[in-house]
Amino acid sequence: MNMPALAADRRRFRPRLLPTVATVAGVALFVAAGQWQHRRMEQKQVLRTQFDASSAAAPAAMPGDPVDWAAWRYRPVVANGSFDAARQILIDNKIEEGRAGYHVVTPLLLADGRAVLVDRGWIAAGETRAQPPTAAPPAGVVTVHGRVNIPTRNYVELTPEAPAGAIWQNLDPARFASATGLKVLPIVLEQTMPIDAGDKLARNWPAPDFGIDHHRIYMMQWYLFAATAAGLWLYFNLRSTRRKDSH
Numbered sequence: 248m249n250m251p252a253l254a255a256d257r258r259r260f261r262p263r264l265l266p267t268v269a270t271v272a273g274v275a276l277f278v279a280a281g282q283w284q285h286r287r288m289e290q291k292q293v294l295r296t297q298f299d300a301s302s303a304a305a306p307a308a309m310p311g312d313p314v315d316w317a318a319w320r321y322r323p324v325v326a327n328g329s330f331d332a333a334r335q336i337l338i339d340n341k342i343e344e345g346r347a348g349y350h351v352v353t354p355l356l357l358a359d360g361r362a363v364l365v366d367r368g369w370i371a372a373g374e375t376r377a378q379p380p381t382a383a384p385p386a387g388v389v390t391v392h393g394r395v396n397i398p399t400r401n402y403v404e405l406t407p408e409a410p411a412g413a414i415w416q417n418l419d420p421a422r423f424a425s426a427t428g429l430k431v432l433p434i435v436l437e438q439t440m441p442i443d444a445g446d447k448l449a450r451n452w453p454a455p456d457f458g459i460d461h462h463r464i465y466m467m468q469w470y471l472f473a474a475t476a477a478g479l480w481l482y483f484n485l486r487s488t489r490r491k492d493s494h
Contacts, residue, residue: 262484270480274473281469288462295457297321302454306392309357316434319395326391326436328357330365330384334427337379337414343369343449351382351448352418354429355391355436363432364420365391368448379414385442393436394452 301321309326310319330353337349348371355365370380402417410416410426420431437452 260484262480266480266483270476273476277469277473277476281466281473284462284466284469288459288466291457291459291462295459298454298457302394309363311359312361316395316397316432319434320397322395323439324393324395324436326355326357326363326365326393327388328355328362328391329388330354330386331356331362331429332384332386334429335382335384335413336423337370338366338418339414339416341369343371343451346371348372349380349414350418352435353384354427354431355389358388361432362429363434363436364418364423365393365436365438366396366418367438368446368450370448382448385446389442391436391438391442392440393438396435396437397433398435 298321301319302323304322306323306325309324332353335351335353338352339349341348341350348369351367351370352364353367354362356362367382367384370382373380398418398420400419400421402419418435420433420435424430437450438448439450439452441448441450
């Protein structure tokens with residue numbers, strides 16, 4: 248005897264067109280946004296796996312050209328060459344344990360004729376901005392232990408021209424090559440070991456923040472929005488149907 252009443256309820260459940268279309272569009276949008284965050288999370292997890300594997304690999308010699316530097320990112324390498332002290336620059340606004348300072352970046356002229364920028368480490372700022380600190384590189388042929396990194400090009404500066412002096416705001420190998428005339432590889436070697444006993448530069452290269460948890464949180468938020476929109480649509484339509492039944 249309940250079946251006719253149930254069929255009648257189904258016939259009376261007639262949601263309005265406009266709210267239904269808006270709900271479907273909203274749910275589709277929220278789900279699509281959640282799926283995008285899920286894909287980004289998976290991509291970042293791949294990068295994290297690559298970082299862990301690369302960091303654990305044994306040091307290798309600098310690869311020759313051509314090379315896919317993206318595949319070498321975070322790999323420990325050993326490079327032999329001589330530092331070009333005349334083209335050394337300081338990267339400004341670097342903080343180490345709450346202290347302001349610079350990263351000391353010096354070109355290394357490799358034995359095969361190529362050149363690569365070496366981030367030799369952090370040095371504290373001088374007493375005034377007019378007196379930058381000095382950190383002369385070792386002379387002669389040296390062996391540099393470091394890890395490969397690819398500097399980001401997503402930075403903003405007030406002028407497109409490279410700085411005229413030795414203090415730079417950002418490290419960009421292409422910009423460095425244009426400003427100095429020295430063709431360098433599109434990477435930077437983050438030095439991990441001192442070369443001589445007098446080296447006092449700090450070298451704390453933290454693992455990058457891949458943002459995996461952020462993408463996971465955003466993904467769950469978008470899916471929650473989708474579920475909430477669908478739930479509200481169902482709730483208000485059912486309540487409206489019950490009100491009609493009560494009259």
